[in-house]
Amino acid sequence: MNGFAHLPILPVVWPLFAGVLLLALRRAPLPVQRGVSLAAVLALLPLALALIDATADGSHLVYKLGNWVAPYGIVLVADRLAAWMLLTTALLAGFALLYALRGIDQEGRHFHVLFQLQLFGLNGAFLTGDLFNLFVFFEILLLASYGLLLHGGGRLRVKAGLHYVVINLVGSTLFLFAVGTLYGVAGTLNMADLAVKLAATPAENAALVQAAALLLFGVFALKAALLPLYLWLPAAYAHTSAPVAALFAIMTKVGAYSILRVYSLIAGGDAGPLAGLLDAWLAPLALATLALGMLGAVAATALRQQVAYLVVASVGSLLLAFGLGSADAVAAGLYYLPHSVFATAALFLVADSIARGRGRLGDAFESGPAMPNARVLGGLFFVAAVAVAGLPPLSGFLGKFMLLQAALDTRLTAWTWTVVLATGLLGVIALARSGSLLFYKTHGRDDAGTQVAPTTAALAPAAGLLLLVAGLTVWAGPASDFAAAAAAQLQAPQHYIDAVLGEAAAGDAR
Amino acid sequence: MEALIALVIGVLTAGGVFLALRGQTFPVVLGLTLLSYAVNLFLFVMGRLAIGVPPVISAAAEGYTDPLPQALVLTAIVISFGMTAFVIVLALKARAELGNDHVDGLAHEEDR
Amino acid sequence: MLITVIPIAYALVTLALALSFWRLLKGPDAPDRILALDTLYVNTIALLVLLGIHLGNAIYFEAALLIAMMGFVGTVALCKYLLRGDIIE
Amino acid sequence: MTLFFAVLTPFVGAALVALVSRLGRAHSAWAAGAVTLAALAWLLPLFPLPFEGLTLVQQQDWMPALGLNLAFRLDGLALLFAGLILGIGLLIVLYARYYLSERDSMGRFYAYLMLFMGSMLGIVLSENLIQLLIFWELTSLSSFLLISYWQHREEARQGARMALAVTGLGGFAMLGGFLLLGHIVGSYELSDVFASADHIRAHPLYVPTLALILLGVFTKSAQFPFHFWLPHAMAAPTPVSAYLHSATMVKAGVFLLARLYPALSGTPEWFWLVSGAGLATLLLGAYTALFKHDLKGLLAYSTISHLGLITLLFGLSTPLAAVAGVFHIINHATFKASLFMAAGIIDHEAGTRDMRRLHGLWRFMPYTATLAMVAAAAMAGVPLLNGFLSKEMFFAEAALISESLVGGWLLPALVTLAGALAVAYSLRFIHDVFFNGEPVDLPKTPHEPPRWMKVPVEILVVLCLVVGVAPAFTVAPLLAVAAAGTLQAPLPEYHLALWHGFNPALVMSLVALAGGALIYLARRPLTDWHERGLGRVDARVVYNALLQGTFALARGVTRLLDNGSLQRQVFFMLAAALVLGVAPWLAGGTPLTGDRDGLPLDAVSLTAAGALIAATFATVRWHRQRFVALVTIGVVGLVVSLIFVKFSAPDLALTQLSVEIVTIVLLLLALYFLPQHGAPERKPARAWRDGAIALAAGGGTAALAWAVLTRPYDTIAGYFLENSVPGGGGSNVVNVILVDFRGYDTLGEITVLALAGLGILAMIDGLRLAAPSRDDGGRSWDPDAHPAIMATLTRLLLPLALMVAVFILLRGHNQPGGGFIAGLITAVALIVQYLANGAEWTHQRMPSDSHPLIAWGLGIAALTGAASWLFGYPYLTSAHGHQHWPVVGDFELASAMAFDLGVFLVVVGATLMILLQLGGLHSMPRIKKEKS
Amino acid sequence: MRRLLPHPLLTLTLALLWLLLVNELSAGHLVLGAVLGWLIPFVTSPFWPERIRIRHLPTLLHYLGILIVDIVRGSFHVARLILRGPAHLRPAFVEVPLALRTDLAISLLANTISLTPGTVSAQLSGDRRTLIVHTLDTGDTDALVAEIKQRYESPLRKIFETGDESC
Amino acid sequence: MTDILLSLLILTGAAFTFIGSLGLARLRDFYTRLHGPTKATTLGVGCLLIASALYFSVRDEGISLHEVLVTLFLFITAPVSAHLLAKAALHLRVKSLAAVPRQRGEPHEPAE
Ligand code: NA
């Protein structure tokens, strides 16, 4: 095994090591802790890029943990999709952490440990090739997210946190019911092996495995915040601290990722009772999610609530793309995914600066005092709003364009077009209203003493995230090509299966 | 026996669901605990029921039951323990922050 | 001989379980219920020991040991709650 | 990529302009001028190309796989518009320099203006339709910034939002249209689109394509019924109005009509939709303009009307009409820009734009008045001015078309009426403002504006005159090349001259002039009639109603779903699970019961299960008597462990038992701070609903379990049983799976536990809870905190319990046990010391900080996994082997044991951390207070 | 020595218990038992503030013998009472004045009382001089008190508090 | 012989277990109920454990004494539990058939 052979595990255990180190360093001077935390997050970037590079040729890197062969041991599988998710996470995490370093990390305890372990959970979920292990990493990222969500405390935050925790506990229960049933029928947990076994399910077990697979979908739908399971999201995202809300931009994508990963394998083929299982569910629900999310954004009474609803809407767009199912549509979704992550994260960070700049009034949609440094803040808000609304020329528009184009060849063309275009307009109306209210409709009195001027350190992470959006726009060609290649890879699950199980066939046990 | 176990799982689920739908934190915690019992049992019996054949390798053993669901349930028990502990403390935190033990922080008469 | 004795023993222990549980449901006071739970734990130990003899497998010993330990802790905690409210103070 | 750079220049320039504004007010004006000239400089060398009959296309890959590339095109039409945008843009830059007041930020204004200019330039120079749309939307965005420039004014904010909403609507529709067009053609490049014109018009998707694109065009060009946003956009500073509503923003719509004319026109659908909207807009705009008292309002409606005129011309679908349309685009740009600027001067110098107060300004500003009057005459279509020429071509086309139409007389009549109305409102502009008696309390005494403010107007007015007098020597080549670019075909025969002989068009012109004068004379009764009737109709009302309706709908729907209730969320989740779990069975074909044989029932199991079920019911029934519910749930946990024992899972039973007790201790700790009795149910119906859901969920899981349990299955279990001893070095297969086969899961699992501990610590930090001084029955607590008998004997038990823990830890690999259970036993043994002896006593005897335990545990587990890297094996690869030590003898040592030790430490640490944090909740603040 | 081997008796007991626990008598486990027997008291010695000294071993052994007999006797006695039915019971609370002074001895007495015929120690007074005992069925409370003091308390006093000197 | 002894032990153990619980169910106040489990049940389990030790010692031809540990544990803890339960019942003034002594036994001040 050469040195690169361990590449797939590194993005997972690296934050774990960092978390443990930070736990040991909990009494070390603050700059040391921050430095370690930041360095650890930054180190994820070259790892993710290396994975992008290693998977770019279409290969699946299979990593046998404990040197146990699949399907008996747990394997990590890095393909284009996984690498794409890891890169998105690494980029996002860097900027979210940078924003936290302005003092938010000191509003509660163990922020950095929780942050690192959150990344441990996320990266683990993106790389695992085992369904039960996916559950385990879901729980890690959830528990870390509980801690982060509640970081700093406060009435609304605690209430939102309680709702988030309870609903996710119910979701985890459902996950186990689903995994259990699948194991009870197919006798395996490895996703590739499950794909093989489930495809061969006899007819007398059809409804059973379908029920299990759909229950699993329910779990992923909850994480992804698909209608009607998104109600936890607006409050949770709107009331947590800004860097956490920014980091959470990736959380819903874990659900979306899981849907894509699991169902491209177990329902991706033409055979078996699961073929095309989600066709009837995903796209229609995604359309409704998009519509209701955007209506929520229109109805919002405060900026962060609005952004949270825009996250719901972005989930709708994303899952719509995945739900349409064609390679083009999935490619559109995968291109749109990092965009929506960066854009909503940036908007959360800007919203926080706005709330601080307006003093007691916070981010409520009411006429308030003029903000200090409003020009720069307004500029950032404008760009972030354009990005989130999916307006030209930024990548959100390009993603939407890809989606609409891809929808042309599907059975939901009219619905997709109507909803996507109409919600696009609603987004514009909603954000124009917010911007106009927050930045333009100011009254002369200022709220001296409570207003905090945004510093460069506060604005830079948001600007950085927006630069990522700009990068996705300028290099839309290569980015969308990679997304298309990843989508193509998902459309041919047999390669994944062969890569994972091939070695078992070769008899390389241990 | 299988029917009895299915019934037990069903009853635990039903009880858990009912309590999880209550409006105060304490019964919700109880409900989640019942649900975790239900799902742990469910996951466990996915290896089918077998008596007297624990998966401990020995010369005298007459056979072994499927060890994998047991390992999974062990993991699940530990995880749900951590989760339950967290939610219990969160219930206290909510009680402190919201002033009562309603899940939405509402006074009794505002119950939704 | 064991073959006839063990079912009888099972029956007795099972009845004991049922009686303890009945007391647990009946109460009427909290100490009654704790006592019933504690007794249930001990009954369970009896059941496990019987099971071990019945199946000829010593593997159930640890469970019995643990029930003895944990049952005690549970009872202590529940009593302490009744006495003091704050069980760790 | 010259064209690309030309488009890019204003965007880059915007930043530059904003930056130099720090150096001084005028600097940004100079910079803006320089940027405009720079953009022009990129283009000027290319301008001869269209005149040579060439079309320049420059292309750069962007998203080639999707047909979206950076592609620019310079043909006659693009040339005309680029010239207008930059030329008039330059004049606006100059004008605004003097128009803006001291309070207005120059940098911001010019930066927005440059953004807008670049966007416009992008539209007209685009070869790729999607790229065109991108710039199209950018004009909407940048015009939003420009219109709301005076952001403190309510009408500026509203006007900007309205413009954005309406043009945004059109933009999204147009995106759909372009996508369809690209789908039909297979490319978004204009060259390909033009080449497929016949294919497009014959395509079944032609009508939706056309409709969507026209929606974009009509909203942007303020065609009826989307015209209403334009007057409200007049809240912008006048230079902005002059720019947006003469040569740029609204012209983007008609530009697109011209641009796609070769591909889409010539069908009945095109004819009726385009000319119908154009005619309606023409009439409505002209009519409304007549009654506007605001100078800019009059000009705004006049603009709407002229845009209708141009649209109507393109709708007529004859080459000549198209030429006339292009010609009127030019003419309208010149006279309307100058009129807006003049209006701005009047506003600037007189302090109002209200024509009921502005009278007799001739006396104060004769020079400006002259310029305005000439421009207004051009607008009215008075001979010798450019407006007359294109309007006459328009009349001629209208007359010509009428011959081939049923009821054809109506069109010439209506356009003549529109011409008359235009004459009337132009007359009103001239007569009311400059003559018609004395001004009515003006805020300022008007006078001529600064010299350089007039220059742009002068230039434009001179253009109106020169073109009007000698079109053939001035505008003809430009018109020819622009018309050719529009038609993408050889030009029709036409003749630019003042005099075409006595023909229907001339008659119509004369009737319009005379009729206009008559209408103006009858303006008072007309105004009364208008204000009683049509004047009250306002499209904006509909818009506002729609908008308010949308907001109300959004609020309603959102509130309907999301009422902030957790119970509802859980309900949704469960309902979703039920639907998803049941749906597959509805199709039928799958039997619930399989054909696997089951185990026989026995009395002990039946009794235990009965107890479990009864205890579950008791927990539910008595959940409000919380202490009792705790006891009953304890029974449930106990029976669950019994089930594990019964069905051959000793490890599970041990774990379940330990977890059970810790959970009960936790719940007791929590219950101290919670009400000991729950509040009664307020909504009995809710309990019934939840009961139904609970029964359904219970039935569902029972059925699922039954379905699986009665079916045979193949499993990978055999591998673990075979490899546990040889491969994992342990005979307890469950433990070997946990620490070896699936050690990665366990690593995750202990991370969860560590996270729970740390999360709880973070959560409790600083938490204060009032400790009840009495129990629920009102009794004060027993004064004896640590009963001596309990304290003494539990101390005795500690070594015993620890030894059991070590025993369980060490044997775990081969017999039931392991790090997790051992950890829990240890934690429980220590917790009992707290219970029996108190926190203070215990803290004096052992370290109270569990962090090191967690850190060491996680670290050991994680690093044990990494150790295998040193030997070239994947993460978590275990090693094991027999050891022989003297005296001690043979024993098996596995790296998995180190891993299990890590598990042990984390479990001890996390459990202690959780329990002690919770236990210290009441006493912690007290101790802190004592310290300080 | 005291620091290195804080509780030799405990060490011995634990080593023995370890062998019971593993159910195996081998050299390896002897060593391991000894190591644990040393290590655990060493680690937990702060929890054992006072050194437990057995002052009179023969009395202890005798006491244990009595205890086992009494437990069996007591259990049969209680069983009979239970089977006879609740109507025939004469329950009572009695107060036992204590001569014992150390917590350990008092606790062991309380445990002994609870394990033996028909009595449960219910409450220890705050001054630790009186033990309230509940009895299931008694006619003569004074006789019961006397029996407890004579049969259990005085040997315990001898074992843990006075040893040979006072006896 | 072993078989008879074993059977006797098992039957005695089971019978005591039953009688202890019978007392718990049957007697009329908390304090009298407390006696059944505390003694009879403890002895019952003790007998069963000895039976188990005997059984495995004979079967595996080696001594099996770890059951002693459970017995030891029970004999130390059961009286403590009983004491705490009685103390709690006295504290809560649970109904008693016997006259409850004047609460002289209550300490005058908190222990710490
Ligand atoms: Na406490």
Ligand code: NA
């Ligand atoms: Na006694």
